[in-house]
Amino acid sequence: MPHLRHLLLPTVAGGLLALAAGLSPAAPPTYNGPLFDTHLHYNDDAQAPHPLPDVLGRMQRSGVQAIVANSRPNDGTRALAAARDETRAAGVTVVPFIRLYRNRADYTGWFADDSIYRMVQDELARGTPAGPYRGIGEFHLYDSANADGPVARRLMQLAQDRDLVVLAHVDDVAIDKLFAHAPKARLIWAHTGIGGVPVERVRELFDRHPGLVGELSYRPGLTQDDGQLAPAWRELLLRYPDRFVIGSDTWINQRWQYYEELMRGYRVWLGGLPGDVARRVAWENGAALFGMN
Ligand SMILES: [Zn+2]
Numbered sequence: 001m002p003h004l005r006h007l008l009l010p011t012v013a014g015g016l017l018a019l020a021a022g023l024s025p026a027a028p029p030t031y032n033g034p035l036f037d038t039h040l041h042y043n044d045d046a047q048a049p050h051p052l053p054d055v056l057g058r059m060q061r062s063g064v065q066a067i068v069a070n071s072r073p074n075d076g077t078r079a080l081a082a083a084r085d086e087t088r089a090a091g092v093t094v095v096p097f098i099r100l101y102r103n104r105a106d107y108t109g110w111f112a113d114d115s116i117y118r119m120v121q122d123e124l125a126r127g128t129p130a131g132p133y134r135g136i137g138e139f140h141l142y143d144s145a146n147a148d149g150p151v152a153r154r155l156m157q158l159a160q161d162r163d164l165v166v167l168a169h170v171d172d173v174a175i176d177k178l179f180a181h182a183p184k185a186r187l188i189w190a191h192t193g194i195g196g197v198p199v200e201r202v203r204e205l206f207d208r209h210p211g212l213v214g215e216l217s218y219r220p221g222l223t224q225d226d227g228q229l230a231p232a233w234r235e236l237l238l239r240y241p242d243r244f245v246i247g248s249d250t251w252i253n254q255r256w257q258y259y260e261e262l263m264r265g266y267r268v269w270l271g272g273l274p275g276d277v278a279r280r281v282a283w284e285n286g287a288a289l290f291g292m293n
Contacts, residue, residue, distance in 0.1 A: 028228075031270035031278045034065040035263060036286030039138065039167065039190055039215050039247025041099075042069060042076035050256045052083055056090040058256065062263035066286060068188075068247070070097035070138055070167065072104075074123060081130035095290050096128045097135040097167060100155075107140055111149030120155065124162070134290050135159075137167030138190055144170065147177035156182040165289055167215075172197045172205060179209045186211040186289065188245065196220040199232045206240050213285065217249040217262075227268040234273070241277045245286045246270075 042055065050058075059067065069077040080087065080094045087094055098120050100110045110116045124133055136159055141147055147170065159166045160182035168178065169190040178187060192214035193202055199221070206212055216222055222233050229237065237244050246266050250256050270278040287293040 027226075028272045030264075030267040031273075031282055032063070032267070033279050034283045035063050035266065036245065036283045037064045037067045037248050037263075038188060038245040038286045038289075039217055039249045040067045040069055041138075041250050042071045042080055043251070044072065044076060046250065046253050046256055047076060047079070049253055052079065052086055055256065055259075056083075056086055056092060058259040059092050060090040062260050064263060065091055065283070066093040066095060066292065068095050068097055068135065068167065068286075070099045070135075072099050072101045074099050078128055081128035084129060087130075093292065094130045095135070096130055096133050097137055097165075098123045098133050100136070100139045108142070110139060111141065111146045111152040113151055117151050117154055120158070133164065135165035135167060135188075137188075138169055139167075141168070141170040141174045144174035144177060147174040147181075152178070153181045156185055159187075160185040169194065171195055172201055175205050175209065175212065179211070183209075184211060186213065188213045188215050188289075190215050190247070190249070191218045192216055192244075194218050194220070199236055203236055203239070206236070206243060212243065213289065214244045215247045216244060217247045223265075223269055227265065228272045229269045237273065237281060238277060241280050242285055242288070244281045245289075246282060 037059070069080045071077045077096050077099065081096050100116050100120065101107055102119070106113070106116065120136060127133065136155055141152070146152060156166065156178050158164070166178070166185060166187040167190055168174070168187055170178070172193060175189060179185065189212060202214070206214070221230055224230050248255060248259055248262055250259065255262070266282070270282050273281070284293055
């Protein structure tokens with residue numbers, strides 16, 4: 001049947017080409033399991049443009065099944081924690097953290113401000129409708145010397161004593177300083193070096209501090225043009241598959257606008273990792289921090 005062969009050949013060739021493209025390492029399938037957003041803010045200025053059904057819808061459509069909620073002020077976290085029916089319906093578990101900031105002014109002085117320490121203790125005693133607070137942060141240290149501030153030191157010790165996870169936006173020098181106050185603390189390093197500290201130095205810190213976990217939003221150099229991990233980062237994640245997590249960092253409303261796109265971006269490079277590693281970074285490492293698995 002020469003005529004049939006003639007008709008089929010281009011189709012077969014096209015199919016083979018498509019198959020080859022599908023198997024190419026440049027385009028692995030995207031990760032399609034659950035995500036744990038370990039760095040989420042629901043700040044006061046987000047709540048009017050993005051009411052609860054809006055943000056929960058964005059999480060649900062993104063396959064985000066748990067969040068670390070920390071908001072300025074803590075009312076935003078409380079709103080998420082209080083919406084038991086809505087979060088359950090969206091399939092989202094809320095893990096509440098105590099934010100150190102009542103307002104923008106607190107960003108730059110919290111580490112030496114005793115009233116912040118008292119606020120943390122009051123919040124801890126108060127708890128949330130979703131259960132007790134599980135962590136402290138996100139806090140910022142724009143000058144790593146402030147990691148030795150009296151309130152920074154006491155909060156690290158409190159976290160270690162009460163088994164609270166710390167979420168810290170700091171540089172590599174501050175990581176060493178914070179762990180010096182509380183060597184057994186568990187600390188999520190927001191952005192894992194947002195200033196672009198070299199990956200070798202990041203690795204050194206991971207080797208030294210077993211309680212260190214890296215959150216990867218905004219990390220410069222993490223991915224390449226094709227959306228996959230840069231080789232050095234892939235190597236580090238494979239070396240420490242239990243020590244990395246993902247997050248949205250919805251610090252401004254624009255991040256809410258692009259929430260689903262952000263999560264799709266994570267799914268692209270997660271898909272390039274071995275399946276078990278992808279699942280750990282996407283979900284299990286976050287769940288393990290809070291005894292959820
Ligand atoms: Zn943040």
